[in-house]
Amino acid sequence: MEPVIFEERKAQIQRKGAKGAEPFSISCNKNSLAGAVSQRACVFCGSRVVLYPIADALHLVHGPIGCAVYNWDIRGAMSSGPELHRLSFSTDLREKDVIFGGEKKLYQALLELIDLHKPNAAFVYSTCIVGIIGDDLKAVCKKVEAEKGIPVIPVQSEGFKGNKREGYLAACQAMFTLVGTGDTSAISPLSVNILGDFNLAGEIWIIQDYLRRMGVEVVANITGDGRVEEVRRAHGAALNLVQCSGATMDLAKMMQQKYGIPFKKVSYFGIEDMSDALYEVAKFFEDKDPEIMTRTRELVREELRDLYPKLQLLRKDLVGKKAAIYVGGAFKAFSLVKSFRHLGIDVVMVGSQTGTQEDYQELAEITDEGTIVVDDTNPLELSAFIKEKDVDIFVGGVKERPIAYKLGVGFCDHNHERKEALEGFLGMYNFAKEVHATVTSPVWNFTPRRRKSPIASPDVPACAATGRVS
């Protein structure tokens, strides 16, 4: 096989067990290599992903039009009420704004949009250009806030200042300015905030339902189906449940520091992680409510009673198949590895865009010998891995789908644009169904890597056209 690994990227790819006794190490969180086609997004994208689902806020992108237009209503973050977040607002900077500065335009845009849409807060995202032309975002926001009487919060998300991770931090800092400004008087002692769930395909509602059945109040959804008022009173919750290693961890840490709210890292993907998450919550509140553990066990039992037979049915067809995983956050990769195990599928490649050294270490620990672990990869590498490992299913985002399909590999969309709920016990079933649907499709019998085309052999001269040519 032709080597497709860029020399400079060698350290970002590791094979488990390949180096014998050497400790597993991978370098990551570097800026993407120039000229490689990275799947990685920018700071702004990170901030936008996190804050976007806050449905009653105005999200104004201060920059040229592209930065706003490519993420307009492409994510399935659902709201049970207002849907202001589904509109795409931009200052649409033009040449003269770039030359003379965009502050005035930003100011006017904020005034008109706030008057028109009456949001409960406004987030103003800065993009690369704004960082260069030096608009004073903070000053403009402050001025509008004073005039309009709603929080107007600058998000310092200039794209070039790093990758998505920095964007998550900027988003957390922005939200943190809201936390602590609301009334917390009526909040139950058994209460949590759900952090890092974006309510894709209504997932947060699944989790909320479990918590409700356990007797736990959810104070703030951060940010799926989110509301400004909820974020303001989030400091009244007894516990923060943080999903996904990256996106909202910073906010949890800030809240711990300032308000002493402990947090737990959880994942809602897959059977173990979902149950563990609920048990953790039950354990945490056990001293306040001794019955909660019993209720939780009953809940999990009930859900599993329903789920198991259905999974077994699907598993029959999946045992021994091989999976490759490439997702945004490494935390999700952990859950996926475990979920595939339930389905009898071996994970032969796993990677993420934003994992840390520890994440990759942990991934290496839970996967089998020979599994490829990779940080911030590109299509060339992905396709080489898929071929080398003869993968049956690839889990990734929308950018990976065409690569998998081109090579005749099944695919499951596990990124922010997914339209199927994959969280919770219900989500595990949906996931299994999706995996089953793609892996067992008859089309793989016919794709070129499995069956050669019977026509148009290159060894035989092609026929020349005649007849109805004119």
Next chain:
Amino acid sequence: MKKAEPFVSTTNACKMCTPMGAALAFKGLEGCVPFLHGSQGCATYMRRYIISHFREPMDIASSSLGEKDAVYGGKANLMQGLLNVIGKYKAQAVGIATTCLTETIGDDVSMILHEFKKECLAGLNGDMPALVHVSTPSYGGSHMEGFHAAVRAMTGQLADPEAAKHDGVNLFSGFVSPEDIRHLQDIFAHFGLPMTILPDYSETLDGPALEDYQNIPGGGTPLDAVRAMSGARASIEFGRTIKPDLSAGEVLREKYGVTHHSLGLPIGLRESDALFTTLESLAGCAAPRRYALERGQLLDAMVDGHKYVAGKKAVVYGEEDLVVGITSFLSEIGVKPVLVASGGESGGLSEAIAAVTEEFPGEPPLVRDGVDFYQIVAEAEALEPDLVVGNSKGYRGLARARNIPLIRVGFPIHDRFGSQRVLHVGYRGALNLYDMIVNALIKKKQDDSPIGYGYI
């Protein structure tokens, strides 16, 4: 023309940014990797957007500027990035488009490329790919300006001043679908007219299933064919609103004296007639019978279906040249375009719409350029349209909100299957559009009827 609405902000833009158009155009050159000189995020965003439409891999490399580079200039990143792309992709060509960032910090890309060629030629064993570059700050226009600028740059920078004269015709077909490109190629072949179409992403963005992944998908306009464009006997360029300074046909005319025919996008009867008569005069013979037949079949369909569409009111939006073609066709079949809107601002939309609608009696459509979907929706309110024609992005605000059908054309189509295979051009494209329109109206009537006839 833009409504006097005093909005300074844009809500739900009806356009994309300039470099994206350039990247799409570069994708139609054989062996070419589109390369954005700027920060990483832009390339990733655009790739995702394009992939969702074509369902094909779409690699766009980026020089991935970081904060330091934004301050000190992106030269090192651009050079390193080019080396990497050339090395790993074995690219025959790299299409470099600037972004807002690098335009604002003022990187002089031609100079950097000049240096690159000097410094790195030896390192590449004398194998320097064609480097085409285009300046595309997004604040200077929409994706269509980027598209045309890239086509013009490929033509202007690659066409060989010494090219031998030949009988071929250059075709600059604009931002059409892969299916459109294939149909145009067939038409020329049936006329016996050798042609070079630029860009040709009919295969690069609608490729076959593969056994081995190709770093650069097969297909695309061959580089040598582009080099020979300066020797062609004529050029044809589609797009009534393309300004001369963005026209590839104009470049060839000015620099090499190649006769230039500027036509509208051949959508509908009359705009297709214009194409076929031009081809007849270039070929010096009558159109092959199959096209006479297709034209006749189109007319026959227009007659058979005219009552289904009579008097229906349509809102049309999207790229300027596309909406001109669609509006022209709708007017021909008896659908009344009441509002024609675009996020583009070429300045030529009103005039082009007037030209294709003037022969029909009644109020001309409202024409709005430089607008966003918020304005289009507001404007459509009082017009009570029966159908909407445009890309996916008007679905929620225009079609769903009013419970009227959306006929999906152009780009992006993110909520239907087979976007790459929508045929818009020629008589056959018109027939395809006609079937879609009539069937959508019939379906609407059927769905709304309490009786549920299976015979309409």
